[in-house]
Structure formats: C-alpha cells, structure tokens
Amino acid sequence: MSSDIQNSIPPILSSMVQLGPAIFLKDFPQAPQKHDKPLTIVLLFWMNAPLRPAAKYISEYGQLAPDARIIAIFTSASDFFIRNSDGAQRRRITPVLDALLSTAKDGDGGSLYVHAFSNGGCTTLRYLAVAYRDATGKPLPANAMLIDSAPGITSMSRAVKALSYSFPRFFLWRVLLSTAVWGWLLVLATLGWLSRRKHPSYFLREGLNDQSLIRGKVERCYVYSKEDDLIYWKDVEEHAGQARARGWNVSREVFEDSPHVGHMRTDPQRYWKIVARLLKIAMA
Template identity: 35%
Template structure:
C-alpha cells in the first residue's frame, strides 16, 4: 500500500460526511462511463487519517480524476447507542452534496465497505428518497466485505477493533458486550431483527435502492467477520430480482483488505464494471 501519497483535501460537511472536489482547472479528458460522483461508505470505526482510506481515495482519483468524492463515516455508536434520527442527521448533508454535482448527466458510483458501509449506503438512499421523492440514481455499487450475518463472536470481533488501545478499552468492551448480549437476546428469544439484519434486507429493498445499478461483490473465504456464504446468498437474492451481479471471490485476504492485498485485480475489476455500465 502506498504511504507517501499526500492526502486529498476534503471539506468537512458534518461529523460523518466529507467532500472532495477536484480542481476546476484540471481539464482532464474523461470517458463517458466515468463516474462524476463517487460515494465511499466507510467500514465501521475507520479513522479519518486511515492510510487505507487514503489509498482508496487515491485509487479512485487516479482512475476517475474528474469525479467528486463524498466520504461517509460509520461510527461504532451507530450500532450501539445512536437513535435512527441522530444517525440520519449526521449524514444528511450527503443529499445536498449529491445534488450539487455540476455534471449535465451525473453518474454515481458507490463503494461500500463491510456492514458499516452498507448501513451508510441505505441511509443515504432513504434520505434521498424522503427529500426528493425519487430513488437515488446509481450506476454501479461495489460491495466490499458485505453484507454479512455475523454471529455473536463475529460481532464482538468487529466491534472490538474500534475500541481504544488504553485503559478506556475496559469500559468500552463492557459496553460492547452488554449491547451484543441484549441484541442476541432480542434476536434469539424474541425474534427481533438486528440493525445488521435490517441493513442486509434494505440493500435489496427496491422501494428506495436503485435496482438498475450493476453490482460487484468482493469478498473472501478468509474473512473472519463476514462469511463468504452470506455474501453469495445475498448476491443470489439480488440476481433473482433481475439485478446485474458479478462476484470477485478471494481466498486469502482478510476483512476489507482485498483492495490492498490483491490491488491490481481488484481495481481492474472496478474499471471493467464502470466500462460495462457505459457500454
């Protein structure tokens, strides 16, 4: 992974949303298939200074230099203690950022990571539908390490990665374990859907998610947080609804590491997906 590339300059729109706008004088020729806006829905707990995110931004900027980039954070509290209204309020500026695309024919690419990114995407779709009365028009969606149906152990593994590496780890861990226990009781005893379960279903809810968007699911047999069978099952459900779906299955890469460990193949598939949209 490149480490010396300078960060792109993002404008902070809210605690969870940032926008990169390419220089107006860039004057770089672009294919008609290239996206004009890229929405990146981060994995849960990703740091704004993450080298991984910086790599993702620069890969997109290298491929599509004229595209704006909207980056949406997935905060751990979204899954533990935040109300739906507060969560949606945090990412609401995404809607106005999308509508500010100056292109005559806007083309949106969504790149989401893990279940946190999936939640961010469906929240944006919901906000856009409520604000405009229309389904968010998306050309293509890249689903990296998502969606899963995590067990209690997988849920702990995911949430524990976001805990501070200090004495605050202990109260944080206690809160996470308590939340997971309550969620497990609600699901197994009372049959209540978890937020992750709901998100999985919302991804294929065509009342507010664009059914015409092509999808590329990127996942791995070695992923300890998102089961590969869960991903393939979801892809098949979408395919049965006539969504155009393709798969990129890895065998050795870990959770949300596919773009870095098998970079050449990963980004080649991204280019091919966008080219197929423009065909």
C-alpha cells in the same frame, strides 16, 4: 472533527472539504456544464476505519477518475450502537444527500458510483438510500456498485470482534472493553427481543435489494473472501443470488486468503481492475 475518527489526517483528506464530523468531499475540478454527465463517487467506509488506509482508496479513485467528485463517509461504533436512531442517522448523512441533490439537474444528476465496505458502510448506504427516496420519491440512482466484504448476518461474537480492532493493545483494557461491549450488546438484543424488532442486519440486507431504495437492473459486484473472519462468505453469496433474482446485474469476485476489507492489500492489481471496470460502466 469527531473524536471517533480523530488521528493524524493524511494529506488527501486535508485537501478535501469536511462536510460533517465524518464526511469529506473532493469536489469536481471544474463546475459541470449544463449537458455534462458528471461522475460522483461515494465511498462508505467500514466501521471505525482508520483514516490512513481509507486515504489510499480515495487517492487511487482520484487517479482512476480525476474529473469525478468524491464523497467519503466514515462510520463509527457510536453511529451503530448509540446514535442509531433513524433521526440521528438522517442528520448524519444529510450533507451527502444535499451534495447529491445539488447536481440533480436535467432530471439526471449525472452518474453515481457507490463503493460500500463491510456492514458498517452498507448500513450507512441504506440510510442514504432511504433519505434520497424520501426527498425525491425515487431510488438512489446508482449506475454501478461495489460491495466489499458484505453484507453479512451479524452475530454478537462477530460484532465484538469487529469492535475489538479499535480497542487499545493493552491486554487489560481489551478485556474490560470486550466485557462492556458484550454487556451492551446483550442489553440491545434483549430490548430487540422484547419489542419483537428484527435484527438490524435484516433491514440492511433487505434494503440493499429493495428497488424502491436503490436503482435496479444496474451493475453490482460483490468482492469477498472465504477467509474473512467477520463476514461469512455464504451470507454474501446468498445476498448476491437474491440481488440477481430481483433484477440486478450481479458479478462476484472471490479473493483467496484475504482478510476482512483486505482484498485490495492482498491483490491490488486485480482489485483495481475490478474497480476500473465498474467505473467504466458507471460513466457509460
């Protein structure tokens, strides 16, 4: 397993098949029959998501949709800032693409539900959608989507803060790592300015609202909080408005006092009720 996510593996992940360094699969309990419409749940976790919190989401989804296949994708800081070329990202998500294509029969491939967390998960989702379109000539056929704490317009200060959650607690290490990250981000920003390349968050936000990448006119729910210190809530609402204008069926769920990707912990009953509604739509 990649050192980026190496730590004590929760039982639910130990029971899953590892398709790649940071990709886990819980396959269908029974092989789908020819005329079945099997449900695949794709969970794209936030950058440097710890395994134990992520496992709670996987376990709950397994209870809500016991007959579904679940694919969990983890994204590391290295995927953002080092292995960030289009080729490297394509290789990273190839096992997920192969799994989705493996059920593409009868011109359908079953139902697809997508849950993307933060800009990290949404960035991975965009790369997956591009790879799917390149392979099939069609947009990613999501039947319902939940976008959790995203998408935001990234600044360097927020990027450093996001990375700092995975820093060691020792003060001196945190200072040294923060300084190194600031320096690296300044280098990337300078190179982007010199090459006149648009900021990655632009491609992320545009990609999620591109009907050539993600199937349009389906249900999409944004879950966010005005207390989120990494993703500005107005950025989320702006993107939701653009999605509605471009044809998606958009709903918004604002949580009170919940931190970044912390809405499930803040109000689990409400959170899983939202998920259950979207799963029902995906399976309809």
